[in-house]
Amino acid sequence: MLLELAIADAYGAGFEYADEMIVANDLSRYVQHPRHRLIPGSYTDDTQMSIAIAEVIVAQAPWTPEVLAESFVKAFKRDPREGYAGSFYHFLVNIRDGVEFLAKIRPDSDKSGAAMRAAPIGIYSTPEQVIEAATIQAAITHNTPDGINAAVAAALMSHYFIYRLGPKRKLGQFLESYVSGEWSKPWPGKVKSKGWMSVRAAITAVMRNDSMSALLQDCIAFTGDVDTVAAIALAAGSCSHEISQDIPSHLFTALENGTYGKDYIIELDKQLMSLVSKK
Numbered sequence: 001m002l003l004e005l006a007i008a009d010a011y012g013a014g015f016e017y018a019d020e021m022i023v024a025n026d027l028s029r030y031v032q033h034p035r036h037r038l039i040p041g042s043y044t045d046d047t048q049m050s051i052a053i054a055e056v057i058v059a060q061a062p063w064t065p066e067v068l069a070e071s072f073v074k075a076f077k078r079d080p081r082e083g084y085a086g087s088f089y090h091f092l093v094n095i096r097d098g099v100e101f102l103a104k105i106r107p108d109s110d111k112s113g114a115a116m117r118a119a120p121i122g123i124y125s126t127p128e129q130v131i132e133a134a135t136i137q138a139a140i141t142h143n144t145p146d147g148i149n150a151a152v153a154a155a156l157m158s159h160y161f162i163y164r165l166g167p168k169r170k171l172g173q174f175l176e177s178y179v180s181g182e183w184s185k186p187w188p189g190k191v192k193s194k195g196w197m198s199v200r201a202a203i204t205a206v207m208r209n210d211s212m213s214a215l216l217q218d219c220i221a222f223t224g225d226v227d228t229v230a231a232i233a234l235a236a237g238s239c240s241h242e243i244s245q246d247i248p249s250h251l252f253t254a255l256e257n258g259t260y261g262k263d264y265i266i267e268l269d270k271q272l273m274s275l276v277s278k279k
Ligand SMILES: [Mg+2]
Pocket: 044, 045, 046, 083, 227, 228
């Protein structure tokens, strides 16, 4: 799950709000974003924050704002990178630790930050546990109904596939039975910054594609905040037995592999997925 999330995020990063790049959306390579400095094959905030969440799950640490905030700060400080929204990037640069994070954050965002890191939470064994854990982590930065609902829906997406709770075509209906939002209504066109928009687009793409490669291209084709759409969609899609796992091998090969890159992610992914409960 984390590996596919990272590839989707890194691939999408070259296309984020860069409509002119869309002609290059053929999965042949990670593209250079026309305005960002990010090196092709590097992942962004979506992956780094998902890693931070996954590490708390794997450590089986108490699921508290203190522990989660500390993990967000630690993941950034040990491996700082751009690709975060500018204001949040500067916030992370200027705080020391999780205590200061919680003291100084203004948790009133309804953007996609809490949803883009929520997929690993889907490994918890019941929808109720997933909802509670997703809500607690979302409220740290996105304590708004829309911000929390988007995060809960994103976490329940991966949960639905991990635990085989139904067919892919019923994903939207399943989400609507647990969290407020028009999750089964197809998302059309450009994806802007609100969290529910990215999640709606990701659900739309997952429901209408049967392979990871087609899914990734379809997420990018929305245009707009597409690294987040792709990260949410491919994290969930990686857990669906109705989606063929055919991400081109050169995208695995070219994914960054520094200290917290591909090999680290593969190992963390293994530990995370080993916690899926065998019911
Ligand atoms: Mg991003």
